[in-house]
Amino acid sequence: MQELSLNILDITQNSVTAGAPNIHIEIIEEPVSVSVKIKDDGSGMSEETLQKVTDPFYTSRTTRRVGLGLPFFKMQAEQTGGSFQIHSVPGEGTEVCAVFRTDSLDFIPLGDIISTVCILIQGSPDINFYFSHKTGDKTVELNTPDLKDVLGEDISLGEPEIVSWIKEYLTENYL
DSSP, X not given: OOSHHHHHHHHHHHHHHTTOXXXXXXXXXXXXXXXXXXXXXXXXXXXXXXXXXXXXXXXXXXXXXXXXXXXXXXXXXXXXXXXXXXXXXXXXXXXXXXXXXXXXXXXOOOOOXXXXXXXXXXXXXXXXXXXXXXXXXXXXXEEHHHHHHHHOTTSOXXXXXXXXXXXXXXXXXXX
């Protein structure tokens, strides 16, 4: 993948598929690294599955024979001199953490994280997303439970007008 935001989209979609009602996405940019953590409270994985999940020729999907999201994410982090960790407990959820060294020639840009967050919310409006992106002393946050409280139960976060507002909100907060 050409942007970390696309990896984030792919891995977060795994959390959606695992039935997670709550998904936390945390990005921390530091002078020489970018850390990405995606944590969910979905179905989790057994120790056996956890050992196989970074093998590109392993997938739990029945529609294809390879699963490249986590293997690519791991490879991209490690190619920069960074690190990759995954922890999972069946019935409790999964946490994926990757650190990318920004001073490496192999570092790929973060990309369009705003669109990634909007796509995730629009595609799964009933899931509680907790998004945080820290750069230096500035933090951009968006928590969908707060939006749901304000909007009420009758309005879906997947509505085009709501997604457009979320995009504007995030864009303004990144300025």
